[in-house]
Amino acid sequence: MIAKIVHFFGDTKFANWRRRALVIVLVTVVIADFLVERDHGEFFWDDLSGWWAGFGFLSCVVIIVVSKAIGHQGRIMRDEDYYD
Amino acid sequence: MIEWIHPGLLFVVGALIIPLLKSQWRKIWLLLVPLLAVASVATMSPGDYGSFEFVNVHLLVGKVDKLSLVFAWVFTVMAFIGCLYSLHVRDTPQHVAAFLYVGSALGVVFAGDWFILLVSWEVMAFASAYLIFASHQEQATRAGYRYLLVHVTGGVMLFGGIVLHGIETGSFFFGPLVDEAGKGGGLAFNLILLSFLLNAAVPPLNAWLTDAYPEATVTGAVFLSAFTTKTAVYVLIRTFPGTEILIWLGVIMALYGVIYAVLENDCRRLLAYHIVSQVGYMVVGVGIGTEMALNGSSSHAFAHIIYKGLLFMGAGAVIHMTGCRKLTEMGGLYRSMPWTVFLYMIGAFAISAFPLFSGFVTKSMVIAAAAGDNRAIIVLLLTVASSGTFLHTGLKLPYYMFFGKDCGLRPPEPPLNMLLAMGIAATLCIGIGVFPGLLYNLLPHPVEFIPYTGAHITSSLSILMFTAAGFVLLLRSLDPEKTISLDTDWFYRKGALLFMWFAQKPVTWWEKNLSELSDTVILRMLHGSAKISLRFDISVIDAVVNGVARTALMCGAKVRQLQTGVVSHYAMYMVAGLLVCIALYTFGWLR
Structure with missing residues (x-):
């Protein structure tokens, strides 16, 4: 299990997957930042x-x-x- | 019944017994002593213990309060992890030095007066230096001497400051040197502050750390990363809370470490620069000085000791298995060391303050304290440093060490004890992140800070993930280069060369010429003047002495002829003499 996760981040054959995953995470984080409730700071x-x-x-x-x-x-x- | 056992004493006594034990017994002992120390801390209650008079000075060995307890907890737990990590090491003196180092660090933590603090401080410097010398390589030995040179200088400053403070105040109790407003001053104040800043590795007094730690043994560096800088943070919290200058020094530290980490090629030196950076946050907290800020500094020190230990253990495991230490020599190791990668990454997420990891619940407390104190620039600059932390420790270092270009090496995982030690540290990193209340309960002041709010989570993830995006886009420009970076140790390394040149060239030349001059001119002059004085002695002084003696003999012979032996002659001389006296009196004196 651990080896498989580490392998995903190392093996070049997953490079496109990694790139896509990063874009998805970036978009999700920004959307979440817009949706989240804010106290006046x-x-x-x-x-x-x-x-x-x-x-x-x-x-x-x-x-x-x-x-x-x-x-x-x-x-x-x-x-x-x-x-x- | 013994009411209190000093955990530091357990380590010091434990150190003396290590050489007497063999193989399995030694291993058991190495784990048992830290466990007993943890138990001793767990059962400790606040109060003053072990006070006595020594040459008219009141000493207090054990001042136990919440602040000393939080540091004692993490020191003893980290000592256990470090001992487990170094269990395979057969070099006895290394274990002894590590024990003395931990023991003296605990001595500082519980010190109730300045003398106990000073003694512990000095033992700490020498015991830790051995962990550098123990590499038995020339560059390590040189770095070890430089390390000692700097720390002995710091120790002398501390000693001077303590003596002056004692004379000024008449008290040697270890406590705040600032008033309620964080103000203080004078020579004693500055000397003590300077010696503490030196141990906290505040630039420009930081180079001893980044110079020496990467030269230490694989296991020694794990201990080094934990204790010296964090005891400095502890004493700063005790003595200088609210000292304004610390805020700016801390911010400089946080950024300084980040900038140098970009340039660094040695994996453990990169991590060492991030000690400087992370300790910067703690120093900022001390400078702000509010309850929340001091809680932030203490909790961040706690979390930092564990995750930095884990990172040094990860990098150390790679060095132990490959013998390589430069990023340009590594790459592709994930294939054969997945567990090392996994555990290292937990430390990397913790230092980068990802949600659910320890840094998230501690680092943010310092930043929130700065925000609460309305310091916008400090908040922004510390956030830049946070981005840099993830960039190097979470992205650059693992990428070039474990992934990236394949160096062809296929080292196996490190020994089980190393993996277990890393596993415990990783568990604690996640444990603190998931259950922050456990750590918050240990802190010196009540905690009102709530780390897990929606906005805090999304803002942290935004910073971190967009840093990752920047890393991916600029990856090529981060490629490590086969260089070293000049730091402030340049001044004493080049300064020492200049000193050696001065000793070997001008001083030696002067000394040689002076002895030649003395052989040729001065000695000959001395010979000549000795001859002249001998001649003077014989011809003048001896002649005078002989002449006087001869005259005295001659006069004696003449006087002898006046002594006839006839009484009437003597009576006549007396009468004549009397008459002369009367005549003198009459004609001379009375006139």
Whole structure:
């Protein structure tokens, strides 16, 4: 059972299934976020459905782009024998 | 009847007995001691235990309250899991060091005064350092020395701060250094805060952790990931609640770890950067200082110890079975290690705060406390860090370690004891997530926070699943690279090289030239001046002495001739003398 689940996420023959599953999950989560009951919160985004989906995606992209820029352009990443 | 047994003492005494036991008995002992410690914590009730006077200072070994109990619970449970995970290890000193490390961490947790705290703090540093040295590889030894260098410096700062604090206040009781408004100051305050921040791995004082933990033994790293930073969080909660600067330092930590994790190729170093990131949330909670925030920090420390232990166990299992530690050398291991993948992923879901996993019910408490304190920017930045956590620990690391490009290796699953230890940790990760009330009941303040609301679940899933979407789209740019990342350890690693160069070049050159100068010029000058003074001694001083002696002899001979032996002559000399005196008196003195 466990091996089968893990296999589903690893084997390339399930790649399309995985992609479809991800899209379904994304759509479901956004719909659920619109349907869910909200208490009036402290900030404007607490009343804004779909806010965290956009924020999550943007965060991910910003983290990758900014970190790699710091690593490469900021000369943080060096050869493995740098200290030898 | 003994009213209280210090669980730390169980570990310290237990450590001394380990070398005396062989094979099966040792294994039983390694599991029995942590179980006894858990039992000791379970039966403990709040109060002060073991207080005594030592050189006019009042010491308190056991200060038990809800805060110390929540940390003691997780420390002893994690010690059991760590011991089970390392049950196959035959290297006795490693077990002894791990026991002393856990024992001293518990010493900090129950310390009622600053002296007990300091002693436990120092033992913790040295015992943990052994778990790095025990790798017996050159780079581990070097990292171990750097680790010790940093921690000894931190220990000296703490010692200085404690002494100053004692002089200023006249009290050595371990307690808050801030007033109700979270304000405090002075040299003692700053020294102690700095030493605590160092152990919590707050940038720029973080590099000791990310430098040394990945060099530790597979089993040693599991212990390391649990105790040092979390004892630092514990003492911060005790002494600096509400200290504003901690909020910003915590946010910097949370993001700093995430940025470095993108660049990292070493699997355990990536996880180490996420310790920095996760401890950031706890530090933010301490900085906010409200009851909810401190509950958040304590509960997140609890959950973090278990899931981070699980993640280190998962990565350690792969290193143990393959000998590889870099993501560029791994890939495709899911085929032969499905259970390791499965258990690792439970830890990954827990750290990423998926609903029904432990991080969901603890991390959100810190973020909710920040929202309750009306800190919008903090909430947004911590959410960015949450996205980064899932991106690396839940997606990047497992993808490149277990899935992705097939490296061709087909290692079997790790030994049963390792899998069982991971299984227990995984069960706890889910258990806390599903039944948060069990953990909330242990927290220092009453909990009013409800994690499972519809909006909280959908917003968390939105962040996480859209992070996954970003990962899939940008997968290629996340490919690990064969590099290392420069961190603040650069300053003392390069600084040490500069110091060595200074010692070997300018200092050695100066020393060589100075001795040459002394051999050639100064020594010759000294010889010459010695000759001159010898000649002066013989020709002048000796001549003067001899001349004086000769004159004295001559005068003696002359005077001898005046002594005739006739009494009338002597009487005449006396009368003549008297007359001279009278004459002098009359003509001289009276005038």
